[in-house]
Amino acid sequence: MIPATFDYHSPQTLEDALALLQGHPDDAKVLSGGQSLLPLLKLRLGAAGHLIDIGRIPGLEYVKEEGGVLKIGGRTRESALEHSDLIQTKYPLLAQTAAVIADPLVRNLATVGGNLAHGDPANDHPATMLALRAEVVATGPNGTRTIPIDQFFLGLFSTALAPDEILTEIRIPVPPARSGGSYVKLERKVGDFATAASAVQLTLGAGGEVASVGIGLTNAGPTPLRAADAEQYLTGKQPSADVIAEAARRASAIATPSADRRGAIEYKRQMARVLTGRALKQAIEWAKEH
């Protein structure tokens, strides 16, 4: 498990990093926490002539609310997110997601930006960000642009980021009162990618009905999936046990998982259903209490 030769760069500014990326157009990779990239290189499943480490660039790790938006710096480590008071008290979906990503050692290095930029549907944050209707801020040679999350994941390991762009921020609308969220993941052991997982973010209306809801599924297809049919079905309804069960069924109907050692397709689809039901129930509980 030894990678092929590469050059390592550690720019001190974003500008330098972007210049390095441009300088090696076909052969450079952004190195963030390295927890996805380095295993690929070590197994020689991927290669890169130049690694541009963005870890020395100040000001890319933060979690803050500003102007009705939660802003997460592109290089914010999972452990920072996990231990943020703001996240723990107000963003249960994010807190629960961070807590089940890999293990504490990996979370000390892995970053939220890297988790999205890797474009792996098995990662946990993509589905979460779908449910939260996030936006991704990309900084490139021509400045920054904002990409809605629904347009970010293009395919397996493929995102809307251009090779010379760096993911610098994630933006999430601050949830209104009576909102709640939950991430429920089935994993074979700690540190495993999800057999199935479901991310739910919702807001209850004055009458207890579901005013708005976002549902994302992890590892249920070549990209993270938004369960749009289930979202539509739920919106405006009182979340009775039957309604939740039907929403969960509709969510699982869009899953197109592939079979592997975690389970057969049918099992994974059924798990998407069971876990979505559980996530909905927990999100509703949270919304009622907050």
Next chain:
Amino acid sequence: MEPRTSAAICGMGHSMKRKEDPRFIRGQGHYVDDIKLPGMLHMDIVRSPYAHAKILAIHTEKALAIPGVLAVITGETLKGFNLHWMPTLMSDTQMVLPVEKVMYQAQEVAAVIATDRYIAADGVEAVEVEYEPLPVVVDPKKALEPGAPVLRTDKAGKTDNHIWHWETGDRAATERAFAEADVTVKQDMYIPRIHVASIETCGCVADFNKTDTHLTVYMTTQAPHAIRTVFALVAGHVGLSEEKIRVISPDLGGGFGGKVPVYPGYVIAVAASVVIGKPIKWVEDRMENLQADSFARDYHMTAELAAKKDGTMTALRIKTLADHGYADAAANPSKFPAGLFSICTGSYDIKTAFTEMDAAYTNKPPGGVAYRCSFRVTEAVHAIERVTDVLAAELKMDPAELRFKNFIQADKFPYKSALGWEYDSGNYKAALEKAMERIGYAELRREQAEKRAKGELMGIGICSFTEIVGAGPSKDFDILGIKMFDSAEIRIHPTGKAIARFGTKSQGQGHETTYAQIVAEELGIPAAHIQVEEGDTDTAPYGLGTYASRSTPTAGAAAAVAARKIRDKAKKIAAYLLEVSEDDLEWEPGKFSVKGAPQKSKTIQELAFAAYTNHPPGMEAGLEAVDYYDPPNLTFPFGSYICVVDIDRGTGEVKVRRFLAIDDCGNIINPMIVDGQIHGGLSMGLAPALFEEISYDESGNISGGSFMDYLVPTAMETPNWETGKTVTPCPHHPLGAKGVGESATVGAPPAIVNAVVDALSHLGVRHIEIPMTPEKVWNILREKGVAE
């Protein structure tokens, strides 16, 4: 048992903190990969992507063109020295490097020697091998069907894939008993291929000095002396001679049986060092370790029990098929191709039994090793403990009641089993009673009934196992002819401190502490003053190493006997110094005193000093002894485990709510270490029950060949282990001790399976194969219509 010695002496029964831990805790252990010698070169291995293929060509030019790559060794290179094949411990043969064809995925194909570990890896990438795929056989049952491709074409006249057939017991009497039985049950079981996955992978530094023709091998081995002899026997023709071979096994990061075999990598590194004359380091990475090193288990079994209506077991019949991969490279005592599987009558007084075992070749890595198990005992215990529960279900009897009905009674020991073992001691009833009382068995059964009424799934599982460990008596036990004694050599220094050396080799068991405690127990020298050394064949006395829970039964006994020899001599010196006859002396730990005049005494330290300064005329100076201990019998540790599980009806996940282990390993040397061994063993029993498995697809591609899919449980998956004990001393061991390292690995899996099956028994479930993954359990829930 109250300790006989003071805390200052710290003999048996004291929970002395482990003497080896300060260096391990501080990261100052010294492992093979820590060894760096001047001029050392590095080796990396090219491995086969195919499970069965002809090698058409190996192109090494590109690799050799990389600066720093010095050599590429192939089967042809080794053939020049007649080292391309090597014998296995089971009288089979195994390739070091292939000349004609590869037999499993990840098999060694060539080795690259380079000046740097990274360059060696680049060299491996650059070696190009042309293969012609051949038909693959992965299923041992299919391997034995007529017309199956014959794998071992290297064996002249071999026309099938059958390795051996072995039987024990009385076939005819067993058939009669089954014919006459009120009730019979039959259960197929498969114990999958698993891997020891020790934290440290395997490797060596081979250092051949061309000038004096000495070979030193630093090696991850549990049996350094045996390895030295094997090297001398196998490579004598290239100039290796046993007096010039030194095998050093430094600190080991776990062994569990996986560091008993001789792997091709070691031999290639040695051969390369002999040819090049420089030290060569080879250390596997994790995936090589999982994919190519010896596996464990892979056992197909059919177990049958015959019984009377009242539950009295009358006969046991078991048929097994072992999948050994392409070579029988098991690490069993030579006379036992199926290990000690014939312990399968377990804790029960079954008068008639018969076992029939076969072994087959397949396109998988060769093996297997006795993973934390005294040679197929894990499989045997799984068979009897599972089929006992199947019988209980058939009879609608509580599994505890059925066990009580059939236990060998405490007054029947020594007990001769139907398959020929003489069980030394036991009290099975006491252990199960204690377990049931402590866990609150009756209350749990009530809770289970309530839960069932509500549709919740909870199960309680029992395993009352009997182990057979401590191989072994020289009459039956040898490896390649070398008898399975083990040894201790103790030298007392003039100031009363000591060094003790052993033929065994700790891999985490805590020998530096427990052996010191044994010597302290016998001589009264504080354990803190006794330095224990193992693993260097130039200094340690000859022994067969550590596996199969044999260290305490063999080398531990040798320590006690050697210490007693020293005490006998010390007594003579004491008599001389105190001017009394030996008969007038009495011993208490640490000193001899004159009977009736306790103020007249000599401490062991004073006697040690006298042994070098003032020894009796006519007596040899010095105070030391050696003992090669040949155990009169094996030891038979036992226990009763109870496991409580809850099943998630939505996901199929099994949650172990409680697990209680009552163990009996006879007299205990260090209670804390015994507890530690049991905790570790239980975790390693949980692993195959719920998580671990290496499997192969039709083409022989491995799955479970990395830690992504080979699911070693962590602290998060591991329940809070509850432990307890009963003490039934071993009647023949000098300290009354039995082995303990493996009891829990052996006892835990059936307890967990029995609990899960129990949770589903009202739905008609009688058996579940391990590992009981969430998906597997969920499929059952769905089939039975109870999935959420």
